[in-house]
Amino acid sequence: MSSVINNNFEESRNHMELLLNKAKDKILDAEDVTIYSHTDCDGITAGSILSSIMDKLNIDHTVNFVEINEVETLETDTDLTIISDLGAGQNVSNLCTNSNSSVIVLDHHPPIRQLGTKLKGDLIEINPNYYGLDGSYTISGGGLSYLLAKTFHFYDLSWMGILSAVGDMQNTMTGKLRGLNTEILHDATEVGCVDYVNDLLLYGRHTRPLFVALSYFGDIHLPITNNRNECIHFLENLDIPVKNDLGTVRYLCDLNMNEKAKLFNELLTMMTREVPDKYVKYVPKLISGESYEFTFEEDYTPFKDASEYSTVINACGRNGRHELGMEVIKGNRDNIAGELETLVKDHKRYLAQNLSRIQEDNNVEILENIQYFNGEGIRPSVVGTIAGMLLSNYDWQKPIVGYTPIDSDEPGYKVSLRCSRLLGYEGVHFGNIVRDISEKCGGSGGGHSVACGAYIPEDNMDHFLQLLNNSVNIA
Numbered sequence: 001m002s003s004v005i006n007n008n009f010e011e012s013r014n015h016m017e018l019l020l021n022k023a024k025d026k027i028l029d030a031e032d033v034t035i036y037s038h039t040d041c042d043g044i045t046a047g048s049i050l051s052s053i054m055d056k057l058n059i060d061h062t063v064n065f066v067e068i069n070e071v072e073t074l075e076t077d078t079d080l081t082i083i084s085d086l087g088a089g090q091n092v093s094n095l096c097t098n099s100n101s102s103v104i105v106l107d108h109h110p111p112i113r114q115l116g117t118k119l120k121g122d123l124i125e126i127n128p129n130y131y132g133l134d135g136s137y138t139i140s141g142g143g144l145s146y147l148l149a150k151t152f153h154f155y156d157l158s159w160m161g162i163l164s165a166v167g168d169m170q171n172t173m174t175g176k177l178r179g180l181n182t183e184i185l186h187d188a189t190e191v192g193c194v195d196y197v198n199d200l201l202l203y204g205r206h207t208r209p210l211f212v213a214l215s216y217f218g219d220i221h222l223p224i225t226n227n228r229n230e231c232i233h234f235l236e237n238l239d240i241p242v243k244n245d246l247g248t249v250r251y252l253c254d255l256n257m258n259e260k261a262k263l264f265n266e267l268l269t270m271m272t273r274e275v276p277d278k279y280v281k282y283v284p285k286l287i288s289g290e291s292y293e294f295t296f297e298e299d300y301t302p303f304k305d306a307s308e309y310s311t312v313i314n315a316c317g318r319n320g321r322h323e324l325g326m327e328v329i330k331g332n333r334d335n336i337a338g339e340l341e342t343l344v345k346d347h348k349r350y351l352a353q354n355l356s357r358i359q360e361d362n363n364v365e366i367l368e369n370i371q372y373f374n375g376e377g378i379r380p381s382v383v384g385t386i387a388g389m390l391l392s393n394y395d396w397q398k399p400i401v402g403y404t405p406i407d408s409d410e411p412g413y414k415v416s417l418r419c420s421r422l423l424g425y426e427g428v429h430f431g432n433i434v435r436d437i438s439e440k441c442g443g444s445g446g447g448h449s450v451a452c453g454a455y456i457p458e459d460n461m462d463h464f465l466q467l468l469n470n471s472v473n474i475a
């Protein structure tokens with residue numbers, strides 16, 4: 001267990017700053033640096049921030065994107081090694097003791113070492129959880145990497161800290177960024193690279209026609225869900241034109257305040273009708289929240305809105321093209337535009353095909369408290385995305401679990417769980433539940449309250465589902 005320093009926020013931030021400055025000195029002393037970062041949007045963005053720091057300082061470096069289970073066997077032969085968005089929960093003594101490299105761990109996941117642990121090599125570990133700050137929403141791996149960049153006054157990288165926080169879903173429960181993320185947001189608005197507005201939480205503010213965005217809306221099943229015709233009627237009834245005067249289809253970003261207010265009220269009424277009484281008070285939070293935009297990006301592109309941007313980076317990561325995602329973030333987009341477009345298109349097609357296959361084959365089994373599908377044939381990296389997409393087509397009041405075989409020495413499954421945020425607001429934390437149950441099943445897991453995952457040995461999969469079904473009583 002880690003020790004927690006229970007001082008006030010300012011003291012915590014000051015102590016982090018002390019460690020960040022030590023890390024800064026290590027960087028300035030290094031001739032060459034190895035960067036290891038995680039493979040998801042947060043990790044890719046964190047790697048991009050660290051790489052940008054090294055570029056600006058003209059320091060030789062390599063960036064490698066790795067999975068959690070690879071951390072303990074990593075090697076290094078450079079002066080300095082930086083691990084971001086992972087490392088806190090893994091044994092890193094291999095890196096520290098078998099090399100002369102100094103090691104910096106910038107992670108927001110629960111740490112297994114005490115603050116200030118000494119290993120044979122130099123180790124600087126920076127983690128919000130040491131100060132009682134919950135890493136699931138106060139700051140991301142990329143956010144910590146930005147705080148390091150900030151010690152060099154590289155404020156222009158602050159937008160990446162916002163991208164990583166949104167990519168890590170740090171704003172999902174309250175609809176806005178909190179904790180140390182607000183410091184990053186402050187820096188980003190100060191230098192003018194990020195704007196934020198209160199808006200409807202429809203995904204696709206710049207890239208999905210409004211009536212399409214509406215058809216995908218929400219954690220819960222509505223009369224307009226997956227029904228574009230209904231969505232068009234819905235908008236017409238509200239006097240919100242689907243197209244503008246020139247006949248061009250309109251996006252959420254085209255609506256004026258009055259139109260947005262009408263849309264908000266109508267969605268509120270519709271959703272209030274659909275949910276049990278105990279959830280009614282949470283419904284406004286499902287409909288509106290803060291949206292973050294990058295001021296230097298073009299309107300109507302997938303790079304303007306932070307949440308849409310994170311989809312592009314996730315598409316890169318989930319197709320094993322992490323470097324491509326990093327090039328996008330670092331702004332080297334001209335040469336890779338075609339490649340990126342193809343990748344995102346193929347990714348969407350892959351998701352759509354697997355989604356309809358599961359629905360057509362009637363693959364979703366409904367138990368008393370959970371529903372699940374055997375996603376054999378689906379790549380482990382996207383089984384969670386597909387679970388999330390399926391949720392509104394099934395019983396949104398139960399979590400949905402998908403699993404698919406992983407390629408490894410011991411046969412097992414990658415498991416992903418998604419559920420409505422309404423369950424999270426009621427206090428259910430599936431990340432913790434799944435962590436406990438997966439350990440009982442000889443696996444490992446965890447994550448957010450409404451989105452989490454696990455690795456489970458093949459023989460224990462049925463047992464896992466059974467324990468999960470028994471562990472919650474949704475009704």
Ligand SMILES: [Mn+2]
Nearest residue numbers: 042085141168
């Ligand atoms: Mn992360």
